[in-house]
Structure formats: C-alpha cells, structure tokens
Amino acid sequence: MLISSPFAADAVLAAPTVCDPARTASLLDFHGLVDELARVALDYDAGRIVSPERLVVPLGDGGVMLSMPAAAHDIGIHKLVNVQPANARLGLPTIHGIVTVCDSITGRPLCLLDGPEVTGRRTAAVSLLAIRVLRGRAPEDVLLIGTGIQARHHLKALRAVYPHCRIRVRGQDATASEAFCTATGSDLVSPCGRETPEAVDVVITLTTSTMPVYDEPARAGRLVIGVGAFKPEMAELGGTTLLGSDVYADDPAGARHEAGDLLRAGVDWNHVRSLATALRQPRDPARPAVFKSVGTAAWDLAAARVAMSALAAGR
Template structure:
C-alpha cells in the first residue's frame, strides 16, 4: 500500500476492527519501513497534505497529563491519546499508557487500534535513524547514547536494525546505571559499551534521550559529529547547550512544535529563523560543511506514518 492508497481497498465492510497488542504492534512496525514511510510523510506534511495540529495537553490526576494528537491525510486519519503519569514509577507501573486509533479517510470507518507507547517509541527512534541517514549520509562509526530510559531502549533496537556494525557507547546518570543498561540490553545490540566522561574521537553521532532539566551535552560543534536531541520535550527541559547550538546548523522534525516544546532551543534563546525542517533536509537544502544539530519533538504526522506501516503489515498477513 503506498502513501495515498485508500484503505477501503484493503479492509472491506465485512472485516472487523483490528486490535493489535503491544507485542503485535511492535511486530508490525519494522524500523526500515518506518524510516522510509516517515520520510515520505515529512514531505507530505511540509506540502500541507497531512494535517497535524499541535497536541492538546490536559491535566490528569496529580501531576499527570493527557495528550491528544490527531492527524489526517488523504488515505487515513489517526488519533493518538496518551496518558502520562510520572507517579506510576513509585507504584511500579508504566508511566505511559495510550492508544492510536486509525480510520479510513474516505468513509470514516475505524480500522484498527495500535498500542500508543509502542508506536511512540518506535517512530521516535525511526525519526532519529532518518536524521542519521540524511544528515550524516554514512554508517556511524561510533554512537554516544546519553540516557538509559525507555527511549534509549528503542534507539538501541533501531540502531541494531539499521546499523548493527556501529559501536554504541551508553552514558547514564552514573557508571552503575550505564553498566546495568548495557548488561540488560546487550542481547538487543552486542556492541554496547558503558561510556566514560570523555568522548571518543571516533564518535560521529551523539543522541540524547533524557528527561533532564540541565544540559547534558555542550561540546564545541564539530563538522563530522551529528548531534540529535530527543528527550527535552518541554520548555523546562534541556539536553543540548548553547555552545553546541550556536556553532551548528539546526534542524527540527517539526519546527512549529519546537517553538513550544524544545526546551534546549528555547533556553538557549536561539534565532528561530535558523531552524529548518526535516523536509528541507530530505530535499537536500543543507550545507555539508557545517556542524549539524537535529532536534526531535514529534508530531502526529509521524504516528500517521507508523499507522501506514502497521496497515501494510496487517494487509500482508491477510
């Protein structure tokens, strides 16, 4: 199924609404397919062919939030509803719960339900892989992954799927947390190594996936080192510092959303006219001689792209 094929040709009226568990959602979202489909969606989004308004945030309980993210295109519409409850960590429960509902655009018929956290984790890591593919333009020699949370795990999966030969350094809050993460997930990627404070000269990709409110990377910008900020998604969060940002060309998956959500860019008081879109990257509008920072904040358009991948997988299984 291509990006604009109506799903009416796949799902007849007689077929039932399909519900995919977290495990089945994961199986339906191949990382290589996700990267290609998100690339196509980025161009559609830039051309106004995908409508993806800013997410709505509503308070939920004590300290929690409910996030609503709809998106529509010519073939399908999606609505991701995610509940985030930080207090669940003390309860030994998942912090994030949610779903992605998919419908056919032509008829409005509900087609399937996907696991929200799995969609979010995989499509976010896929956006990072797309940034590597388009901005680095080569296989990473070594990657420094800063953070040991849920998104770190998804990025390890994606790196192994697309760049299994790359060595991955992992830096957590402590040497103990770095070692524990590597030991736990070495089955997902055999080339995981706990990172020390210094950075190897061979590291040509740095990915930050923390929820830090203080800068975790603020090195001099280097032409041959791509920096990708993923974790700071609120104004009071910051991962990338002013030294790195001021010395780099800055790209964002969704510049409009970055204005309100990219805490590291906001706190560094960057000139927003410098921030270019993922579509600009894909269309080759970049200066190869400059250092580059890619900021990922997310948009419903990427969830819609993930839904397309899942529908293709479901169709192939019928």
Template structure:
C-alpha cells in the first residue's frame, strides 16, 4: 500500500523557513478523519519495514522528570518527537507535559516545521482508537464507556464526536464528582455525555480505559460484540485491564513489539505473546468476529509520522494559490 499523505520536496519549499505551529494551529491541521486514514496507511508501512521507529529513549530530567526521545523515518519525511514529563509541575500550576514534533524532509534533511507535541500525541492516540473501532467493531458504536477523566479522555470525546456524533458516551472517574465535572466541562464538545452512575458495562459496545492506574479498572467477563480498548497504561507497573478480560479475549495491539516492554496490563496478566496480533493483521481482515476483542494501544512514533503527513498536507493545501477563475 502506498502512502497518499507523502510530502514531496521541491525547490520552492526547500527555500522556505521552518514553520512553527502552536497548539491551536496544530489542532486545526489534524482533523480526525484523515488522521485515521493516515494511521491505517502507516500501519502497513510500519509492519513492512517502510517506516523505522526504534524503541523510545528515556533520559532523567531534573528531580523527578524524564525526557522522552522518539524518532521515526519513512521515504518522504522523518520526525523526532521530544516530550518532557515533569510531575512536579502540578504544584506549580503548570502543564505536566511539554514537547514538540520536528518534521524534516528525508532527501535533504531540512527541517520543515515544528508541531505541538502534546496536541499531536493526544489526537493521534484518539485516532488509533477510532481506527480500532472501525476495524474490529465495523459499525458505529451506539454507546461507549470512557474510564478516566484526564486530557486523553477529552481528546477521545472530541474524536468520537467528530466521527461518531450519534454515540452516547458514559464517563467513569475516580468518583462521581470527577465524572460530573468532566461531563460538564465537555458538554459543548459532545451533547450526549453522562456520568456512569452504576455499572453500565453490559450496555455498551466499546469500553475505553484512559487512566494511569497501577491496578485493573476493568476486568469484566468478555462478551462477543464488545470491544475493550486499553490506552492509559504505558509502563510495566501500570495496569488498566484485568486477567479475566484479557484471558477470554482475542488481543490486538497497535505495536506488539512495544507492548512487550510497555503494556503493563498484558505483562502483569502473563499473556502469551503469541496471542497478541498486530493492528495490521486486523486491517488485513484476520479477525474472528465471533470472539470478544481487546485492543491495546501503546503508541509508536510511526503514528506521529502519520500525523505529520496529515498536518503537512493540510498546511501546504492552504498555502497553495487559488486556481478558481475570477
């Protein structure tokens, strides 16, 4: 499969200065629908070795922070995402996460633009969830349960509203107050949003966990026709999905190699890695639809590269002169 999102170098754009895009402009360029399609293309390239995305480097930063280095390259562009995570910022009333995605031409090595790192991460992660729904569920979900009330949950509300605007979204937080506060804050994004006052897992088509929990927040007996998506746990000591759910489900992961190091849910449950199938396998149709599904999202810089392609395509489409007749 060839990428339709590739950036092509030309003498005119080689002379341009690097474009710096803040959070708002980055968001404007990353519509969820083309982002989902771009990640589907990148999934095929990544599995075929056409996108190179090594394991991320983690370097200590200050007393308790870390600097994360995540590069990826393809035939058309390369990207380097640098993310600084500083937990102490919460006490300073500052964001915990800062970062940028640098995009460069492959042929010349010339930097093209800088994208806002947290915005790219939030949107491409939610887009991976949308791709999992489209691929495994193969229908618009009627009801979705979000477990978690943080920033990534907000991105998922935006993504679900953009692609599945008729979906009912239930929200479960640390407590009812947190769920109510989240629903109130997001009511202008999606109208059909409500706190889950009781266990409504049996009613929903999709469950999405978006927490940093170290113990399972969802461990229900799996049911055919329900898709469970684990997003939040990205370290071995974290776990959102329990052994009951995992043992009874067919498991897919956006990056099975990365999951072996980062998917704490799967590591703690002692999952046999031969049971973990790639996103690309699902995209190829290698799915038993009589089975329950779990999709584990761990992330890879390949998805940031896909996002950069979408942003560049939108950016340069806007800068092209109009050919319409006057």
C-alpha cells in the first residue's frame, strides 16, 4: 500500500530550508516544545520512534564527531555534532553541528537546523517537562547551578514559561554568578551563595563537573534536575540526594551508560523510572524527586516537528 507523505508533492524538487541559529531559535517556542516532547516521550517509550545509541567518531586534536539519528512515521532527523575542546584557544565555539530533517516517506531533505540551538532549547524544554510532570505545579523559586550555555538556555525557558518565578544562580564563584545575573537585567534573577535557601523548590545543575555540586539531603517537595553530566566520569549530583529521592531519567537505557552521577551513587536501576512512566502514572509531588537528563535524538525529532510546524505556518 502506498503511504502518502504529509509534505506537498509539488515541492519534491524544492531545496531544503536552511536555518541559522537565530532562525532556528525563532522556530522553537518553548511552550510548543514542552507539549511536543510529552507526546514524543510516550511514542519513544512505545517503540513508535527509533533512536539508536549515538555513534562517536574521533576528530583531530582531541575532538569527536557525534552522529545521532531518529525516525518516526512522519519525519526522520540526523543530528551531526562536532565537539572540539581545542577551539577555545582559537576563540571559536567548542560545539558545531546541524540537524537534518527529512520526509520519512520519500526521504527528501526538508530542512537544516542549527545543531547547538536545537540541543540547547530542547534540553531546557525537557527540564520544563520534568517540572510540569514531577512537580505538578509551577515552580516559585529555582536554583540554577552553572553559568554556561545550558544555564542561559534554561534561563530563557524558565522566563518564557514561568515568567513570575524567582531564579537564583550559583556559578563557579561569586564573580561568575554576579556577571550572569547582571546580564539578564531582571530583578527576579539573583546570585545565590553556597547555602541553598529553604524556599528553593527546584534545583537544576548545569555543569560538567566530575565531583558533585549538589549533595544535600532529599527534601520533600523539592525537585532536583541533573543536566550537565553526560559522561560516566562526570557527576553533578551526590548519593545523599539521589539515594533519598524517587529517581527518574529521560532515557533510562542511555542513563545506564552516561549518567555518572547515578553510576557513582550505585542507584538501583530497577527503581529508575522513565519520563514516559511519569507521564502515564502521576506521582505524589510532595515526595523528593531527582530527574536525570541524558538526552536522545528522539528529543531532537520533537524539536524538528515544532520547527516544521512553525515553517508551515509561515513563521
């Protein structure tokens, strides 16, 4: 049986739309991203989206090329990201990348999106989805630990979806925290010292630390989200927090290989639940919870859907 493509047949020969970082960002509204990620999480868990483990290929001077495909009934995506730490001394970005979007039926390339922008915005949106599902209500007081690129994306996401939320920032030192907060120009964003205020109801760690940057006793009603550690040797969250909390992961299979925090703490993997499980089975938001974000190309596919819808609407 011939399956029709959702994309116009008269555009078969059209060149794919190429989006620079600014255009890519304009297509990825955070409200739409969170909603689409919720749908994709359920589809991915049910096997309706294929997202294999990423392929890592070495590049010169210590760099790596990361290949991450995903496919669904409507579109397929391939994110190709080059990570080159040596670029710092050249004054160049450490990460370069692109997301290619194609029609699943014909294979025709439809769009090229900026890889770092897709990754940053969809990762922040995954954190917002975790807040929506695991907390059950809007956060009032959030602590961001880290002042890098992901911290900036999370700040944008929080201000877009929860504009009245207070945001505290803990950087590597007081100078970094102050500079980050001053750049926002918002009275709702302020530096935070080493002690976490009791009022904080969500903590989001956004560093590449190899030692825990947050290891406080689990607190009822507080959600802790670990984002930055993406290798087995990295660990942002400590065992005190993890072993006293309900633990969720966006992709538990990937977390077994990449979530250094969980590996070091020796969590019981039989009790690490997926984001899809949280979507299907509401939990008691009063219980302390940890959400570990490791990422999967399925989330990039969700972002590509949002971008394609925005393009189709003429945005």
